Structure formats: C-alpha cells, structure tokens
Amino acid sequence: MTIRTLKNISISQYEYFLELAGCKYLRTKGGHFIYSRVDCWRPIVFQSHIDPVPERIINSNNKTLGYTKKEFFEILYCEKNVVRSGNKYILSVNEKK
Numbered sequence: 164m165t166i167r168t169l170k171n172i173s174i175s176q177y178e179y180f181l182e183l184a185g186c187k188y189l190r191t192k193g194g195h196f197i198y199s200r201v202d203c204w205r206p207i208v209f210q211s212h213i214d215p216v217p218e219r220i221i222n223s224n225n226k227t228l229g230y231t232k233k234e235f236f237e238i239l240y241c242e243k244n245v246v247r248s249g250n251k252y253i254l255s256v257n258e259k260k
Contacts, residue, residue: 167232167236168218169218169221169222169232169235170215170218171215172215172216172221173214173215173216174196174209174211174214174215174216176239177209177216177221178196179239180235180238180239181198181207183238183239183241183244183245184200184228184230184238184245184252185200185201185245185247185252186198186199186200186203186207186228187199187200189206191211194210194211194212195208195209195210195211196208196209196210196211200228200252201247201250201252202250202251202252203227203228204227205227207224207227207228208224209224221235234254237254238254241257242256242257243255243256243257244256244257
C-alpha cells in the first residue's frame with residue numbers, strides 16, 4: 164500500500180483535479196490562476212509559477228471545496244466522480260467495467 168501525499172502535485176495535475184471537481188477557470192491575474200464553482204463561497208486561487216503546488220494551498224482549497232485529502236485523491240485518480248445535483252456537487256462511486 165502506498166501513502167498518497169500532497170507534496171508533489173503538479174500544476175497540470177491540480178488543474179485536472181479542479182476540472183474533474185466541476186470547477187471552471189475564470190482568469191489569470193497577477194500570476195495566480197482563479198477557478199470557481201457554483202457552491203463555493205470563495206474562489207479557488209493558486210500561483211501559476213510555483214510547481215509543484217504547495218501542500219498548504221491544496222489543503223486550503225480542499226477546505227473551500229469541502230473535500231478531505233482522501234476524497235482529493237479519489238477524484239484525481241478517477242475512483243469517484245463528482246456529479247452536480249442542482250446547486251450542489253456530490254461524489255458518486257465510479258462504476259468499473
């Protein structure tokens with residue numbers, strides 16, 4: 164069993180996670196990528212020039228999205244899907260074929 168850590172998440176992996184989580188890219192401003200989602204009370208912001216993304220930034224943005232570290236990796240590795248239900252996003256188990 165491998166231990167998943169947030170230390171080496173690249174910018175491209177993090178952007179992929181945000182797309183899977185239902186976030187939409189808004190803009191780049193002053194060296195920061197800014198994403199948003201309907202049910203978030205504040206935007207998802209991270210620096211565009213620091214690779215890998217710092218662990219504290221991922222933890223802060225996960226708190227905004229309402230995800231734990233375990234759920235972060237389940238979404239990133241497509242073990243669970245994020246489904247929009249009205250103005251809420253819920254996790255559903257990915258069906259294995």
